Structure formats: structure tokens, C-alpha cells
Amino acid sequence: FLLTQPHSVSESPGKTVTISCTRSSGSIASNYVQWYQQRPGSAPTAVIYQDYQRPSGVPDRFSGSIDSSSNSASLTISGLKTEDEADYYCQSYDATSWVFGGGTKLTVL
């Protein structure tokens, strides 16, 4: 299966942005979805796991959700800060493989 994300999104500081991740086949709700943040020149770090859980240290401005009607997952970042500017990747899996979305470049301007 494939995970499709918008190539880029932009929003102003203090606002809220949502990044979508649509699964091509199979139910989005069947397997957990994770989200990773990657700043330029750095390795990715998880901001959401198990659909909506936040790893320790990730602020509650980051939230995840699943929408079975659109077969998609979403990452929502509220109270945007300039430090949130990064690439964001969704990720899921099946029994024998792990899949990343193509990534979304978030610009905070």
C-alpha cells in the first residue's frame, strides 16, 4: 500500500495546520500510524505513535487522528512556532513491511 501526503503546507506562527496522510489500500484504522519530524540536516524523530500518542518530550501542540471515512490520518500542530518548520512523514506497516509517506514540507512564515 502507499501513503500519500501533500508535498507542502504553509501557515503563520500561532496558527494551526493539519497534514493529511491517505492510505491507498486497506483500512487506515487497521494498523497504527506514526508521524516523524525531520529538521534539515538531522535524523527523523517521532512526534506521534500509535495514531495519537505523543512520545515523551513532544508538546501537546502536536496531535494525531484517524478518519476511516477518508481512509486517512492527520497530524495537527497548533500554536505554530518557527521551530516547527520541518519535513513531516507519516508511517504505517503491514505484517511484513513498513511504509513511509512521501513527506510534507511545513513552512512557518
Place this chain on the structure above:
Amino acid sequence: QVQLVESGGGVVLPGRSLRLSCAASGFRFSTYGMHWVRQAPGKGLEWLSMIFYDGSKKYYVNSVKGRFTISRDNSKNTVYLQMNSLRAEDTAIYYCARDVGAGWDKSGTFGSWFDPWGQGTLVTVSS
């Protein structure tokens, strides 16, 4: 603290081989599965391979099946990626990541996520 450090990258001729290493510290390595993920220049993340905690199961993406081999040495807290018959399109930063369990999902699969990631090692395949 939990840390992963990759090594072994470099410039290699097409058709040649390279072995990457990922040294783990700060956690009980022998109880965790491990992954390799790569990122071509300016591109997104591509999952490559996963090995169970005890090496009993290994999984690969189709694009590297038959060319790449994942292995581990729990006595050295290290996971490896042997890459053979390298191509220009294998040029990328290669990351290792720990497999962290997320529990049983609705499909009956034991889900997992990647945490932490190493800093990556650059592999350039070029003549």
C-alpha cells in the same frame, strides 16, 4: 542514554559491496528489533529492512531483496547491513532505528514505531 551510531558509509563503485554497521548503547539491545531506513538526496524516507531481536526473522523492501542482507551480533550490540551489487540509485543517507512495540492493532498485527534513529551514514555509489 539510548544511542545508535552508524558507520561504514563512503564512496563505492557501481557493482561493488559495502557493509554498514550500527552500534547501539543505553538499552538492552538483544530484546529489540532493528530497522534500516534510507533517504536519497532531497528525497523522502524509504524503509529497507527489519530484523527481529534474536535474528530469527528478517524482512526487506522489494527493491533491495536479494542484494542487501541484514544481520546482527547481540554480543556486540550491533546491527549490520551488507549491501551488494550497488547501483547509483542506492546513493543515500542510511539510518538505523530501534523497533519499539506499540501493541496489537485492529488487524491482529503487533505494531511498532521507530525510536530512536541514528545520525545516519552517507553512501555514494559513483564511478
